[in-house]
Amino acid sequence: MESSVELITSDIACDWSLKYYCIxxxxxxxxxxxxxxxxxxxxxxxxxxxxxxxxxxxxxxxDKTEIIKIEIKHIxxxxxxx
Numbered sequence: 001m002e003s004s005v006e007l008i009t010s011d012i013a014c015d016w017s018l019k020y021y022c023i024x025x026x027x028x029x030x031x032x033x034x035x036x037x038x039x040x041x042x043x044x045x046x047x048x049x050x051x052x053x054x055x056x057x058x059x060x061x062x063d064k065t066e067i068i069k070i071e072i073k074h075i076x077x078x079x080x081x082x
Contacts, residue, residue, distance in 0.1 A: 001025075021079045027072040038062050042070075 001057045021023040032038050039057055042065065 019080050023077040025072045025075040027070050029068050029070045032067040032069050
């Protein structure tokens with residue numbers, strides 16, 4: 001995953017570059033099938049982006065939503081020299 005990516009241009013063709021921050025994670029990813037767990041995860045996501053708690057989700061919405069949970073075993077990061 002990368003963040004704060006900025007293209008650095010130049011009048012010289014091969015002198016372009018990027019400013020960036022990135023992380024690389026290694027682990028196990030799997031689909032969440034348990035309805036209760038999916039609902040708990042959706043609550044966390046909705047609270048993060050809305051600032052509100054206590055949403056209700058229809059069974060149809062939960063069934064249509066795929067959630068991939070990642071158990072991270074190792075994570076590393078770097079940033080550009082720019």
